[in-house]
Amino acid sequence: MKRLRCGLLGAGMMGREHLKNLALMDDVSVVVVCDSNAEMLGKAQGLAPDAQFVSSVSALLAVGIDALIIATPNFMHASQLLDILAVQNLPVLIEKPLVTNLEDISRLRAAMRAREAFVWVGMEYRYMPALTAFSNQMGAVGAVKMLSIREHRYPFLQKVENWNRFNRYSGGTFVEKCCHFFDLMRLYLQADPIRVYASAAQDVNHLSERYNGEQPDIWDNGFVIVDFNNGTRGCLDLCMFAEGVKFEQEVSLVGDKARLDCRIPGPFQSANDPATLAEIVISPRSPAGPVTQMVEVPDHALHAGSHQGATFFQHQAFWQAIRASEAPGVSVDDGLMAVLIGLAAQASANSGQAVSIDAEHFRLVSG
Ligand SMILES: NC(=O)c1ccc[n+]([C@@H]2O[C@H](COP(=O)([O-])OP(=O)(O)OC[C@H]3O[C@@H](n4cnc5c(N)ncnc54)[C@H](O)[C@@H]3O)[C@@H](O)[C@H]2O)c1
Known part of the structure; x- marks a missing residue:
């Protein structure tokens, strides 16, 4: 070949x-x-x-x-x-x-x-093995109603020329970091957003840093609630001064039959240590009790980055799509809609008001 x-x-x-x-x-x-x-x-x-x-x-x-x-x-x-x-x-x-x-x-x-x-x-x-396993089990929850995503992690890392310290270069924390999570909300809820309410601030990180005399203005914690056009709702809970936690991301999908959880360790654990594997838990509403499945990431994929193998599997899919002349797995519209939800969250936390989204025209509607 x-x-x-x-x-x-x-x-x-x-x-x-x-x-x-x-x-x-x-x-x-x-x-x-x-x-x-x-x-x-x-x-x-x-x-x-x-x-x-x-x-x-x-x-x-x-x-x-x-x-x-x-x-x-x-x-x-x-x-x-x-x-x-x-x-x-x-x-x-x-x-x-x-x-x-x-x-x-x-x-x-x-x-x-x-x-x-x-x-x-x-x-x-979308290509992280733990989230692939999660998405394969989604049928167990029944009719999907709610998705909550918690990311509690370490502060933003240092970047070349510190572009990630300022909203004007990064788009703001809800755009820069959280577009991933808004993308997952759209993917798992199979819907587009109609309204966003957020509360956020810069409370702990980067307060004493100065770049050309300017203090960073990026938020380090917040909550975002997103209403979707099929009646489902999503919630993001972000904290970037919580590096001590075992799981960096926790994703919970709840339907009328069960709750499905995915818990993903941060990038700093040793490879495939059984104590720090990602886990998927299905908790049905029946008395049957929860069922837990551990998710291993192949060593080569885990070691080639700090995203739990996601970069490797994304590349596999990207090159396969090119060879097979298929459409991109994540389209420009997907990328723009994730940013639009992030911008709505930035605007809502700034104004204290809910922000409506006109998803058909990729626009924010205030009020
Ligand atoms: N998918 C993910 O999970 C993930 C994780 C981390 C970063 N990112 C994204 O990757 C991008 C890069 O982030 P990073 O962490 O590598 O930042 P970085 O600051 O470490 O790297 C950016 C690089 O771009 C170079 N650069 C700047 N202007 C350039 C120009 N005009 N021409 C050529 N090179 C130029 C810089 O010199 C630097 O080497 C960002 O958009 C970031 O949001 C994605």
């Missing part, structure tokens, strides 16, 4: 996680890595020994690739994607969040409607 030639734009923490996972793909070669920061290019060199290392997008595209991974800071995604597709209509896997503001939602939708492009948004939680 012909090896597909892959390029990477952005060789920071996540870009290098992509390189580690790409090295595990039998039928893909990374032929070019582009980053504007020489130190980051240096760190990537050992992970892609056969690649060229360049510092501009034009040099990257000149190498000749079959597909591109974009893993640059959030606020760059929309312009880079559109600029690149204007030059070459390549399959692209672009990191989340796809955009960071309402203007770019409109801009990207309009541009993508005007062209045929294969763009896959990196909502990789």
Whole structure:
């Protein structure tokens, strides 16, 4: 089978996680890595020994690739994607969040409607083995009514030039971090959002940091309630000063017959230690009692990143879709809708008011 030639734009923490996972793909070669920061290019060199290392997008595209991974800071995604597709209509896997503001939602939708492009948004939680096992058991809950997602974890890590310390670069915590969870809500509830209410603040983290004299403005905890157009509801509980907990994410789906839980350990446990495996629990309403299943992640996938194997399985699906000429597993509309819910949550927590969503037109409606 012909090896597909892959390029990477952005060789920071996540870009290098992509390189580690790409090295595990039998039928893909990374032929070019582009980053504007020489130190980051240096760190990537050992992970892609056969690649060229360049510092501009034009040099990257000149190498000749079959597909591109974009893993640059959030606020760059929309312009880079559109600029690149204007030059070459390549399959692209672009990191989340796809955009960071309402203007770019409109801009990207309009541009993508005007062209045929294969763009896959990196909502990789969909491909995490624990959540795949969870989704395989969803039928047990009966008619789905509620989904709650708790993420209690460590603070935001340091990024190149600290772009994640400011809402204007990241989109805000509910966009940057939580778009994953709003995407899962849409996927598992099979519905689009109609209303969001949120409460959030920056209470503990980054308060004493200064960048060019400016204090970070990113929130570190909050609650978000989302009403969906099929009568179901979702709830997100986020805390980013809780690194001591055993499970980083806890996902609970409740239907009229049972509750289904998925508990996912954080990235710092040792590989497949039985004490720290993810678990799936089905608790029927009948007296039968709960049934627990542990979920192992293959070692190679677990070790190639800090996302419980999700990056590996996302890559498998991405390259398989390209080879089979299938549609992207996570579409531009999926990526934009996850951001829209995040922006609604940001707006609601700022105003203290519920924010309605016009999902058909990808718009927020105040009041
Ligand atoms: N899917 C996930 O679970 C997940 C996890 C972490 C990060 N991410 C996403 O991945 C993206 C990158 O995050 P990160 O943690 O790697 O950040 P990072 O700061 O570590 O890396 C970003 C890289 O982009 C480079 N860069 C900046 N401007 C550039 C330009 N014009 N051209 C080329 N390179 C440029 C920087 O030098 C840096 O190396 C973000 O969108 C982030 O939200 C996704």
